Amino acid sequence: xxxxxxxxxxxxxxxxxxxxxxxxxxxxxxxxxxxxxxxxxxxxxxxxxxxxxxxxxxxxxxxxxxxxxxxxxxxxxxxxxxxxxxxxxxxxxxxxxxxxxxxxxxxxxxxxxxxxxxxxxxxxxxxxxxxxxxxxxxxxxxxxxxxxxxxxxxxxxxxxxxxxxxxxxxxxxxxxxxxxxxxxxxxxxxxxxxxxxxxxxxxxxxxxxxxxxxxxxxxxxxxxxxxxxxxxxxxxxxxxxxxxxxxxxxxxxxxxxxxxxxxxxxxxxxxx
Numbered sequence: 001x002x003x004x005x006x007x008x009x010x011x012x013x014x015x016x017x018x019x020x021x022x023x024x025x026x027x028x029x030x031x032x033x034x035x036x037x038x039x040x041x042x043x044x045x046x047x048x049x050x051x052x053x054x055x056x057x058x059x060x061x062x063x064x065x066x067x068x069x070x071x072x073x074x075x076x077x078x079x080x081x082x083x084x085x086x087x088x089x090x091x092x093x094x095x096x097x098x099x100x101x102x103x104x105x106x107x108x109x110x111x112x113x114x115x116x117x118x119x120x121x122x123x124x125x126x127x128x129x130x131x132x133x134x135x136x137x138x139x140x141x142x143x144x145x146x147x148x149x150x151x152x153x154x155x156x157x158x159x160x161x162x163x164x165x166x167x168x169x170x171x172x173x174x175x176x177x178x179x180x181x182x183x184x185x186x187x188x189x190x191x192x193x194x195x196x197x198x199x200x201x202x203x204x205x206x207x208x209x210x211x212x213x214x215x216x217x218x219x220x221x222x223x224x225x226x227x228x229x230x231x232x233x234x235x236x237x238x239x240x241x242x243x244x245x246x247x248x249x250x251x252x253x254x255x256x257x258x259x260x261x262x263x264x265x266x267x268x269x270x271x272x
Contacts, residue, residue: 004035005059007068008052010077015047022059023076024066032058064114082114085130089137090158092127094151103127105148109140116140124158163231164240165194188212188220188248195240201228202242212248220245 014020019030035042035055048054062068067077093102106118106129117130131137137154144150170191177184195202203221212220221243228238 002032002057003060004055004057005062006037006053006055009048009050009054011050012070013047013049014052014054014056016045019071020068021071021074022062022066023069023074024079025061025063027061028071029059029061031056063111080114083132085115085117085132087133087137088128088130088157089154090124090126090156091129091141091152091154094153098150098152101148101150102144102152105144105150109143121157121160123160126157128157129154161234161236162239163233163236164197164238165192168193170246183251185251186216186248187250189246190224191244191246193242193244195242197240199240201225201239204242204244207245207248212245212250216250217245 014031014034016031016034019028021028033056034045034048035057036045036048036052037043037055042055045054059068065080065082067075067079069075091102091106093099106127110116110118115132116136119128119130120126121128129137129140131140141152141154144152168191170189172187172189175184175186203224205217207217224243228241230236231238
Protein backbone atom coordinates (compact mmCIF):
# COMPACT_ATOMS: atom_id res chain seq x y z
CA UNK A 1 0.00 0.00 0.00
CA UNK A 2 2.97 2.32 0.41
CA UNK A 3 3.48 4.71 3.28
CA UNK A 4 0.59 4.76 5.75
CA UNK A 5 -0.19 7.97 7.63
CA UNK A 6 -2.47 7.73 10.65
CA UNK A 7 -4.65 10.75 11.30
CA UNK A 8 -7.66 11.84 13.30
CA UNK A 9 -10.49 13.91 11.82
CA UNK A 10 -11.29 16.75 14.21
CA UNK A 11 -13.88 18.52 12.04
CA UNK A 12 -15.70 17.97 8.76
CA UNK A 13 -14.98 14.95 6.58
CA UNK A 14 -12.26 13.47 4.38
CA UNK A 15 -12.83 11.60 1.12
CA UNK A 16 -10.55 9.36 -0.91
CA UNK A 17 -9.10 11.22 -3.89
CA UNK A 18 -9.45 14.62 -2.20
CA UNK A 19 -6.57 17.11 -2.14
CA UNK A 20 -5.74 18.59 1.25
CA UNK A 21 -3.41 21.32 2.45
CA UNK A 22 -0.63 20.59 4.92
CA UNK A 23 -0.66 23.97 6.67
CA UNK A 24 2.39 23.09 8.74
CA UNK A 25 4.62 22.65 5.68
CA UNK A 26 2.53 24.66 3.20
CA UNK A 27 2.22 21.84 0.67
CA UNK A 28 -0.82 20.28 -1.01
CA UNK A 29 -1.21 16.53 -1.33
CA UNK A 30 -3.79 14.11 -2.61
CA UNK A 31 -5.29 11.47 -0.35
CA UNK A 32 -5.12 8.39 -2.56
CA UNK A 33 -6.85 5.84 -0.31
CA UNK A 34 -8.43 5.68 3.14
CA UNK A 35 -8.37 2.65 5.42
CA UNK A 36 -10.02 1.81 8.73
CA UNK A 37 -7.57 -0.31 10.64
CA UNK A 38 -8.53 -3.38 12.67
CA UNK A 39 -5.27 -4.60 14.22
CA UNK A 40 -3.24 -5.60 11.15
CA UNK A 41 -6.29 -5.75 8.87
CA UNK A 42 -6.99 -2.77 6.62
CA UNK A 43 -10.59 -2.10 5.58
CA UNK A 44 -10.89 0.27 2.58
CA UNK A 45 -13.20 3.22 3.13
CA UNK A 46 -14.47 5.93 0.80
CA UNK A 47 -14.56 8.64 3.48
CA UNK A 48 -13.82 9.49 7.10
CA UNK A 49 -15.85 11.75 9.38
CA UNK A 50 -15.37 13.76 12.56
CA UNK A 51 -13.91 11.57 15.30
CA UNK A 52 -12.57 8.88 12.96
CA UNK A 53 -9.00 7.64 13.31
CA UNK A 54 -7.92 6.27 9.94
CA UNK A 55 -4.84 5.46 7.90
CA UNK A 56 -4.38 7.09 4.51
CA UNK A 57 -2.02 6.58 1.58
CA UNK A 58 -0.50 9.43 -0.44
CA UNK A 59 0.72 11.90 2.18
CA UNK A 60 4.44 11.47 1.49
CA UNK A 61 5.34 14.96 2.75
CA UNK A 62 3.40 14.72 6.01
CA UNK A 63 5.14 14.16 9.34
CA UNK A 64 3.95 13.49 12.87
CA UNK A 65 2.26 16.55 14.35
CA UNK A 66 1.33 18.22 11.03
CA UNK A 67 -2.09 19.78 10.45
CA UNK A 68 -4.17 18.88 7.36
CA UNK A 69 -7.05 21.09 6.29
CA UNK A 70 -9.24 22.16 3.35
CA UNK A 71 -7.52 24.13 0.62
CA UNK A 72 -10.00 27.01 0.88
CA UNK A 73 -10.16 27.08 4.68
CA UNK A 74 -6.61 26.85 6.05
CA UNK A 75 -6.14 26.30 9.77
CA UNK A 76 -3.14 25.41 11.88
CA UNK A 77 -3.43 23.48 15.14
CA UNK A 78 -0.82 23.71 17.88
CA UNK A 79 1.91 21.18 17.33
CA UNK A 80 2.58 18.41 19.82
CA UNK A 81 5.53 19.10 22.11
CA UNK A 82 7.64 15.98 22.21
CA UNK A 83 10.15 15.35 25.01
CA UNK A 84 13.84 15.40 24.24
CA UNK A 85 15.70 12.07 24.00
CA UNK A 86 17.37 10.98 27.22
CA UNK A 87 19.70 8.16 26.15
CA UNK A 88 22.05 7.70 23.20
CA UNK A 89 23.98 4.79 21.73
CA UNK A 90 26.29 4.29 18.79
CA UNK A 91 24.90 2.17 15.95
CA UNK A 92 26.74 0.57 13.06
CA UNK A 93 25.81 -1.95 10.33
CA UNK A 94 26.84 -5.54 10.95
CA UNK A 95 28.30 -5.65 7.42
CA UNK A 96 29.53 -3.07 4.94
CA UNK A 97 26.77 -3.96 2.51
CA UNK A 98 24.13 -2.82 4.98
CA UNK A 99 25.58 0.66 5.50
CA UNK A 100 23.36 2.50 3.00
CA UNK A 101 20.26 0.51 3.90
CA UNK A 102 20.81 1.21 7.59
CA UNK A 103 21.07 4.95 6.98
CA UNK A 104 17.84 5.02 4.97
CA UNK A 105 15.99 2.91 7.53
CA UNK A 106 17.10 5.07 10.46
CA UNK A 107 15.94 8.27 8.79
CA UNK A 108 12.57 6.68 7.96
CA UNK A 109 12.14 5.69 11.60
CA UNK A 110 13.10 9.20 12.72
CA UNK A 111 10.41 10.66 10.42
CA UNK A 112 7.81 8.43 12.05
CA UNK A 113 8.92 8.96 15.66
CA UNK A 114 9.85 12.52 16.74
CA UNK A 115 11.26 11.22 20.04
CA UNK A 116 13.85 9.22 18.11
CA UNK A 117 16.73 11.15 16.56
CA UNK A 118 19.71 10.24 14.38
CA UNK A 119 22.90 12.30 14.35
CA UNK A 120 26.44 11.89 13.13
CA UNK A 121 29.50 12.62 15.25
CA UNK A 122 32.14 14.05 12.92
CA UNK A 123 34.96 13.54 15.42
CA UNK A 124 34.36 9.90 16.31
CA UNK A 125 32.74 9.13 12.91
CA UNK A 126 29.88 7.34 14.61
CA UNK A 127 26.15 7.30 13.91
CA UNK A 128 24.39 8.23 17.17
CA UNK A 129 20.75 7.29 17.80
CA UNK A 130 18.86 8.77 20.74
CA UNK A 131 15.57 7.78 22.31
CA UNK A 132 13.45 7.83 25.45
CA UNK A 133 15.05 4.82 27.09
CA UNK A 134 16.73 1.47 26.64
CA UNK A 135 13.48 -0.26 25.71
CA UNK A 136 12.76 2.38 23.08
CA UNK A 137 16.13 1.81 21.40
CA UNK A 138 15.76 -1.97 21.66
CA UNK A 139 12.45 -1.72 19.78
CA UNK A 140 14.14 0.41 17.13
CA UNK A 141 16.90 -2.14 16.55
CA UNK A 142 14.32 -4.94 16.49
CA UNK A 143 12.34 -3.09 13.82
CA UNK A 144 15.52 -2.72 11.78
CA UNK A 145 16.18 -6.45 11.98
CA UNK A 146 12.61 -7.67 11.41
CA UNK A 147 11.16 -4.86 9.31
CA UNK A 148 13.89 -4.09 6.79
CA UNK A 149 16.21 -7.05 7.43
CA UNK A 150 19.18 -4.87 8.42
CA UNK A 151 21.42 -6.19 11.18
CA UNK A 152 23.02 -3.53 13.35
CA UNK A 153 25.25 -3.48 16.39
CA UNK A 154 24.84 -0.95 19.18
CA UNK A 155 27.38 0.15 21.76
CA UNK A 156 28.03 3.10 24.09
CA UNK A 157 29.17 6.14 22.08
CA UNK A 158 32.80 7.11 22.23
CA UNK A 159 33.73 10.21 24.19
CA UNK A 160 35.19 13.14 22.24
CA UNK A 161 37.85 14.21 24.73
CA UNK A 162 39.52 17.62 24.91
CA UNK A 163 42.79 18.78 26.40
CA UNK A 164 43.52 22.00 28.23
CA UNK A 165 46.25 23.56 30.33
CA UNK A 166 46.51 23.43 34.10
CA UNK A 167 49.09 26.17 34.77
CA UNK A 168 50.47 29.23 32.97
CA UNK A 169 53.81 28.69 31.23
CA UNK A 170 56.16 30.53 28.90
CA UNK A 171 58.08 29.06 25.99
CA UNK A 172 59.92 30.09 22.86
CA UNK A 173 60.48 28.71 19.40
CA UNK A 174 63.10 29.49 16.79
CA UNK A 175 62.72 28.79 13.10
CA UNK A 176 66.15 28.53 11.45
CA UNK A 177 66.50 27.12 7.97
CA UNK A 178 69.31 27.37 5.42
CA UNK A 179 68.60 26.07 1.92
CA UNK A 180 71.38 27.77 -0.01
CA UNK A 181 71.48 31.48 -0.49
CA UNK A 182 69.67 33.55 2.10
CA UNK A 183 68.40 31.68 5.13
CA UNK A 184 65.18 31.87 7.10
CA UNK A 185 65.08 32.98 10.71
CA UNK A 186 62.24 33.76 13.13
CA UNK A 187 61.98 33.73 16.91
CA UNK A 188 58.86 34.07 19.04
CA UNK A 189 58.24 33.99 22.81
CA UNK A 190 54.77 32.88 23.91
CA UNK A 191 52.90 32.70 27.17
CA UNK A 192 50.16 30.02 27.52
CA UNK A 193 47.44 30.45 30.15
CA UNK A 194 44.43 28.22 30.90
CA UNK A 195 41.06 29.98 30.87
CA UNK A 196 37.67 29.15 32.32
CA UNK A 197 35.86 26.11 30.86
CA UNK A 198 33.88 27.04 27.77
CA UNK A 199 35.82 30.25 27.14
CA UNK A 200 37.51 28.91 24.04
CA UNK A 201 40.72 30.10 22.40
CA UNK A 202 42.06 33.60 22.95
CA UNK A 203 45.02 35.21 21.19
CA UNK A 204 46.30 38.42 22.79
CA UNK A 205 49.25 40.17 21.15
CA UNK A 206 51.57 41.94 23.61
CA UNK A 207 54.62 42.35 21.36
CA UNK A 208 55.91 45.93 21.46
CA UNK A 209 58.59 47.90 19.68
CA UNK A 210 58.08 46.15 16.36
CA UNK A 211 60.03 43.09 17.52
CA UNK A 212 57.64 41.09 15.37
CA UNK A 213 56.03 43.04 12.49
CA UNK A 214 52.26 43.40 12.75
CA UNK A 215 51.91 41.66 9.39
CA UNK A 216 53.37 38.46 10.88
CA UNK A 217 51.23 38.32 14.04
CA UNK A 218 48.30 36.58 12.22
CA UNK A 219 50.85 34.03 10.94
CA UNK A 220 51.88 33.29 14.52
CA UNK A 221 48.24 32.85 15.51
CA UNK A 222 47.64 30.53 12.57
CA UNK A 223 50.58 28.39 13.62
CA UNK A 224 49.28 28.16 17.20
CA UNK A 225 45.79 27.16 16.02
CA UNK A 226 47.30 24.45 13.81
CA UNK A 227 49.23 22.94 16.72
CA UNK A 228 46.17 23.03 19.00
CA UNK A 229 44.26 20.67 16.72
CA UNK A 230 46.20 17.76 18.22
CA UNK A 231 47.22 18.22 21.83
CA UNK A 232 50.56 16.98 23.25
CA UNK A 233 49.01 14.81 25.97
CA UNK A 234 46.84 12.37 24.00
CA UNK A 235 46.35 13.95 20.58
CA UNK A 236 42.93 15.49 21.32
CA UNK A 237 42.13 19.12 20.42
CA UNK A 238 43.29 21.73 22.94
CA UNK A 239 40.60 24.14 24.18
CA UNK A 240 40.13 26.97 26.67
CA UNK A 241 43.60 28.47 26.32
CA UNK A 242 44.90 32.02 26.08
CA UNK A 243 48.07 32.46 23.99
CA UNK A 244 50.04 35.69 24.39
CA UNK A 245 53.01 36.56 22.12
CA UNK A 246 55.47 38.48 24.34
CA UNK A 247 58.62 38.98 22.28
CA UNK A 248 60.50 37.79 19.23
CA UNK A 249 62.87 38.61 16.41
CA UNK A 250 63.07 38.07 12.67
CA UNK A 251 64.96 38.63 9.48
CA UNK A 252 63.37 40.62 6.68
CA UNK A 253 63.47 37.62 4.31
CA UNK A 254 61.36 35.44 6.64
CA UNK A 255 58.68 33.60 4.65
CA UNK A 256 54.98 34.36 5.02
CA UNK A 257 54.24 31.06 6.74
CA UNK A 258 55.56 29.54 9.94
CA UNK A 259 55.18 25.93 11.04
CA UNK A 260 55.31 25.39 14.77
CA UNK A 261 56.34 22.25 16.53
CA UNK A 262 54.74 21.12 19.76
CA UNK A 263 56.19 23.15 22.66
CA UNK A 264 58.49 21.59 25.21
CA UNK A 265 56.04 22.63 27.96
CA UNK A 266 53.61 19.88 26.99
CA UNK A 267 54.00 18.24 30.37
CA UNK A 268 52.01 21.13 31.89
CA UNK A 269 48.92 20.16 29.88
CA UNK A 270 46.45 17.61 31.16
CA UNK A 271 43.40 15.81 29.73
CA UNK A 272 39.98 16.90 30.93
